[in-house]
Amino acid sequence: MSTKLRVGIVGVGGNGGRFLDAYATNPRAEVVALCDIREDHRQALQDKYQVPYGYDSIEALLRHDEVDLVSIHGPDGLHAPFTLAALDAAKHVFVEKPMATTVADCLQVVERADRAPTRMAVGHVLRTRPFFRMVKEMVDAGELGSLHAMRTHYLNDAMRRGPRFLDIANRSYSPPMLTMGVHPVDLMRWYGGDVTHVQAMGNQGLALPGNPIDDSVTAVYRFASGATGSITVCWASHYVFDSFYGLELHGSGASVVWDKIHGRELHKVTPLPQPPATGRDGYAAEVDSVVDSLLDDTPLFCDVREGARSAIACLTALEAAKTGEMLAVPNP
Ligand SMILES: NC(=O)c1ccc[n+]([C@@H]2O[C@H](COP(=O)([O-])OP(=O)(O)OC[C@H]3O[C@@H](n4cnc5c(N)ncnc54)[C@H](O)[C@@H]3O)[C@@H](O)[C@H]2O)c1
Structure with a gap:
């Protein structure tokens, strides 16, 4: 690999x-090729960021010897086939x-x-956001004691914002419980460990007339530790999205509810400090972490097994909502 x-x-x-x-502004990365089926759009970005090569298929990009990392941002349903092709071509993958959008694909990847x-x-x-990392350090240091219950949600009003969002959802996303729910489910798993079982229910056609997508899904997980965790996902709420994802962690020593900690002293509520912005927040922090891990051969912030277990937890919840049964979650 080059430096x-x-x-x-x-x-x-x-x-x-x-x-x-984010890659273009990382000093240890060099974007050498873009791939998109929208040629004009791709070319405009190549010109803006001075990227030398452009392709309209992943197969063509994979023939390019000078690519070390393939970074995949196509529609949810193409993540697994694109990943398999990139791994077969001996590229690193983000x-x-x-x-992936099926359990079988997750296992195959x-x-x-x-x-x-x-x-x-x-x-x-x-996992790369300073606030959630700070909470992770508190959990790992035992500040909350043993977790017994977690609660979270991913609610927003995206489906109420007109046809453009529905268009993107149809083109590039999967059911809300997977494409959105996987964020807070991954957080609960990161804090609470693996899930073993799930029960779930959902509905359609109540929140927004004509909404072709699940109004909401609520799932309850059993964790290997014995803890429970619940999530409600809805794309057609009136709720204005908040970046805390409604996170609640309840432990034997203390509870974190959104941005506050309860119980450091009895009946005492203390705001958690907000870590200062670094200027490389959001996707830039994620890119920096991946680039450093690959170049320095250090652990990745979220590896393939962790990604698979979070997706499978969501996919099994969707299956449980369909069958009405409590299902075992097949962790790879
Ligand atoms: N991490 C996050 O918080 C987050 C946020 C938004 C989106 N996403 C994920 O990013 C992905 C893309 O979402 P988006 O909002 O950018 O959608 P988008 O529709 O804006 O972008 C998808 C792009 O993929 C291109 N594409 C489609 N088929 C292709 C093919 N066969 N080969 C090459 N390119 C192809 C499209 O032309 C388009 O430019 C989704 O998987 C979504 O779940 C993640």
Whole structure:
């Protein structure tokens, strides 16, 4: 590998475009190729960021010898086939969440990544956010004691904002419980460990007339530790999205509820400090972490197994909502 990580980005829409900016401003990375089926749009980004090569298929990009890392930001349903192709071409992979849209694909990707000579990261960006990292350090240091209950949500009003969002959702996303729910489910798993079982229910056609997507899904997880964790996901709420994801962690020693900690002293509520902005927040922090881990051979912030387990937890919840049964979660 050269001293800089040479990156090829696949899918340079809204999310991929923001990643392009994050890679282009990382001093240890060099974006050498873009791939998108929208040729004019891709060419405009190549011109703006002075990226030498452009392709309209991942197969063509993978023939490019000078790409070390393939960064995948195409539609959810293409994550697994693109990842498998990149691993087979012996490239490192960064793939956006959700890692895949079926349990079988998640398992296949894990199996292929285990055999690959390269490494793979999954885009659970919240793990790189200073606030959630601070909470992780508190959990790991035992400040909350043993966790017994977690509660979270991912609610927003995206489906009420007119047809443009529905368009993007149809083109590039999967069901809300997967494409959105995987963020807070991953947070609960990061703090509370693996899940073993899930029960879930959902509905459609109540929140927004004609909404072609689940109004809401609520799932309850059993964790291997014995803890429970619940999540409600809705894209058609009136709720204005808040970046704390409604996070609640209840432990034997203290509770974190959103941005406050309860119980350091009995009946005492203390605001948690907000870590200062670094100037490399959001996707830039995620990109910096992946680039450093690959160049320095240090652990990735979210590896293939972690990404797979979070996606499978969501996919099993969707299946449980369909069957009405409590289901075991098949962790790879
Ligand atoms: N981590 C996060 O918080 C976060 C936020 C938004 C989106 N995402 C994920 O990013 C991905 C993209 O979402 P988006 O909002 O950018 O959607 P988008 O529709 O804006 O972008 C998708 C891009 O992929 C391109 N594309 C489609 N098929 C392709 C193919 N066969 N080969 C190459 N390019 C192809 C499209 O032309 C488009 O430019 C999704 O998987 C989504 O779940 C993650």
